[in-house]
Amino acid sequence: MIRAMVVDDDAFVRLGLTDLLDSDDAIEVVAQAADGLHAIEQATAHRIDVALVDVRMPRMDGIAATRRLRTLPHPPKVITLTTFDLDEYVYDALAAGADGFLLKDTDPAEILRAVHLVVAGSAMLHPTAARRLIDRYHHTGRPQVAQAQSRIAPLTPREKDVLALLARGDTNADIAKTLSMRESTVKSHVSRILTTLDVTNRVQAALLARDAGLAP
Incomplete structure (x- = not known):
């Protein structure tokens, strides 16, 4: 059970998402929070596998909350919630450790799929809108290409191939098929x-690959 x-x-968004x-018979909502501070308290009191976190909240916003959640002894996976073409903080949330994000008008079935994906260790980077949003705010940050290239330099050529596909948003199964490898x-x-x-997750690795020019 997730x-x-x-x-x-x-409150209406919390109720609807809950x-x-x-x-989904495989998911149980064990906690709700109205802001980031409350989320930290709830995640400390309960074992949480995945948290759906809004960006704009009082007291502590979703970016700060994500950063704090990722430092807990048993950190939950984090999916950031945002509004497309309105929220300018998505890149910061992903850099803080979020495993992906959803637009608030995402199809319900896709929200459920995202939860299963991130808990399984993947990242929700597949929708075109998601990649566009990451690209938009990622590139406006003027990343230091040389530093990123230095960080990926120790990777083997095969690992760089995997990283490039990961940065494109491919799942492990997709990568295995493309590179003719076993998924394991x-x-x-x-x-x-x-x-x-x-880095702590696939999203941060993908952003670093984009910094280094390893992915489009």
Whole structure:
């Protein structure tokens, strides 16, 4: 059973997301929070596997909350909620450790799929809108290309191939098919990539790859 937390200052949004998640027999909403500070308290009191976190909230916003959640002894996966072409903080949230993000008008079935994906260790980077939004705010940050290239330099050529596909938003299964590898081998490569790059998840690795020019 996937234990979920919904974090949003809008009570109607919390109710709607909770009802949706609870409709999946494999997901149980064990906590709700109206702001980031409350989310930290709830995640400390409950074992949370995945948290759906709004960006704009009082007291502590979703970016700061994500950063704090990722430092807990048993950090939950984090999916950031945002409004497309309105929220300018998505890149910061991903850099803080979020495993992906959803637009608030995302199809309900896609929200459920995202929860399963991130809990399984993947990232929600597939929708075109998601990639556009990451690209938009990522590139306006003027990343230091040389520094990023230096960080990926220790990777083997095969690991760089895997990283490039990961940055494109491919799943482990997609990467295995493209590179004619076993999925278990891809998982091992991804694990070594995260360790070598000193990042906490696939999203941060993908953003670093984009900094280095390894992915379009």
